[in-house]
Amino acid sequence: MLRGIDLTVEPGTSLVLTGANGAGKTTLLRIIATLLKPSSGEGTVLGLSLADDGESIRAATGYVSARGFAYDDLTAAENLRFAARLVDRPVPDERIAEILVGVGLGDATDQTVRTFSTGMRRRLALAVLRLRPLRLALLDEPYAGLDADGVALVDRLVGELVAAGTTVILASHQSGEATRRATRALRIEQGRLVDAATPDGRAG
């Protein structure tokens, strides 16, 4: 359960959330994504009210959950095409192929997701972030199940998003370049946010 959360994130910066299992990292991300209503309190995301402007917040936000989101019986390209249609951004096949190559799934474009490894599924989930420009990206355990190349991919992706002015919030146990270079690091302890040293020793 989260208590007394008071958090301001500057636009175009990155924030890393750490904390033990069940500390509330995912809950906080889901509240910011408007998937979960807080039992009390209020908040604004991108200058919009969490309580009243959920539709507008989601329009500018990309959320990659820890489980990912892909249909086993669709191919990687079909999954991405579906995700693009959901956000009203029909994407040409060439761009879909380009995005999949960019996340290391160039050889698996027409392969059904059922045959994918955990790491490949995670890469596909991350590919969704490249479908459209975002003002806010929420990544829940983005490094989970990824090999060294995959970790580098997350770092590259986060770097690109921040460079493009997107605010990035990562919840992660594992550390990578993106968590080390994060503008700010916070830890959730007993439902409260506390400053944490970044993994390279900088204060949060």
Add this chain to the structure above:
Amino acid sequence: MAMPGRVAAIVWKDLLIEVRTKASFHSMLAFSALVLFVFSFAIGPDTPLLRRIAAGLLWVAIVFTGLLSLSRTYQSEEAAGGLEGLRMAPGDPRFIYLGKLAGNLLLLLALEVVLFPAAAVLFQIEMLPHALPLAGIALLGTLGISTAGTFYAALTLHLRAREIMLPLLLIPALVPPLLGAVNATQLVLDGNPFGDAALWVRLLVAYDVVFFVVCTWLFPLAVED
């Protein structure tokens, strides 16, 4: 513009998965055929009796088979990582309900294209001369079943005993369209003019309109965490 596009995307995705796996249609077909055979064998070779109750048997088979497909409405979403992926789409979340409703309706109508002729053969009924009014009644009845069923499937999605809760909640709610569809179908099959079935058709239309409006309106609450 955005809402119809997202509804179409869900229908496209669900039908593509169904065409690829045939997971629902084949089991629905086998189950509905089984229901019709079991009823007709239980009643015996009394053809006049079978003809008199044909509409009832047909619609009971459709409702039972509908329960099978409706309980799977959100299964692909659960397997894909929950409804979150769909709920993160910008705009009104009601597109999820409308897309799922359209998919269920199409699947049940496709089943009925096979089931009505099969019942005609099994119960030795002339259906072809009444094809048009029967198609209209089938559309209205199936729309009622799908409208309520898609909503109740969402309501029971996170319940531990959802396999039993869905029929327990849904079947009482389906009594009006079942009554309307059975009586209208039987009147048409008995050779009465379509006008004689007007009362039951009006019941079907009223149910469809009321349930469509109420279920669409309430859907965001049904999927809210």
